[in-house]
Amino acid sequence: MEEQLQKVLNNVSFNVNAGKQTMDLTVLPHGETTPISFHLNYKLVEKGDETEIFIQNIASDRLWVDEIVKMWLEKSSFNYKIPQDLAGIIKMFLK
Template sequence: METQPQKNLNNVSFSVNAEKQTIDLTVIPHGETTPISFHINYKLTERNGETEISVQNAASDRIWVNEILKIVLEKYNSEYKIPQNIAEIVKMFLK
């Protein structure tokens, strides 16, 4: 018998301000009763026919989540190439 994977997050709200290039996301992690809010500043760039998104800054309303975000942004490259087959759709929402 196949089972469906259990959802880990319940999306409470998600909004994009393409003009300011910001994303606001509020989720309730599985097993938690209070939501966690995120504010993300991003930048879309196009180079050599490829679209990239980079996270300029990410913050949360929880101190411990902010520390994790800081570590992740410092440790990993914050630029991600968007696959060409979905780049136009992503640009419609984020640009």
């Protein structure tokens, strides 16, 4: 998956504000001349030994991308169970 993403995305920048639980991502898709920026809100939820990340909202600087993401989030909530061996490291950056 990572290799496929590297083929279609260039100049990826990624910033996290753990205090506000937000992430900013800017990518330049292959063949595009201007980057696309995303801003998202997340929540880390700990349940015993398990840690999950929930994406609560995603906004883009492009209207058509915004609409696609909005439809996608309405149909399925994005949550990801973080593997236990990575949870500690990820929580250091996101919490």
